[in-house]
Amino acid sequence: MRRLLVAMSLLSAPVHAATVEWTLVATTKNGDKWFVQPKSMQNAGNNNPRVWVRTVNVSLGKFGEKSVVSQVLFNCVKQDATLLSLVASDANGNVVKTESNMSGYITIPPGSAWSLVMEEVCPR
Helix, strand or coil: CHHHHHHHHHHHHHHHHHHCCCEEEEECCCCCEEEECHHHCEECCCCCEEEEEEEECCCCCCCCCCEEEEEEEEECCCCEEEEEEEEEECCCCCEEEEEECCCCCEECCCCCHHHHHHHHHCCC
């Protein structure tokens, strides 16, 4: 039952993404756009914000995705993050990949789109 609820919430994310306010925080050299949803931001304690992030790609990704909506937990002190869940959609909005209960932190490279997202969500 829990898996069904997780799958339903993940599948509704692309629809939800189209109806909420997103703030553009980065555009990469190749034109990919990175957004955050400020109203989704929650503090998970110790200055670790959890927020929804959306990327819209110029070209298709390795799964045929044009956009990805992911819930990300940032560690502002260590300058890293983990993806908690994601939904990748093709150019027609069809879901091509979902992930949940992801683990492992990734280091945020300075000057990357991820670092600009972190600057937006981490307290100054």
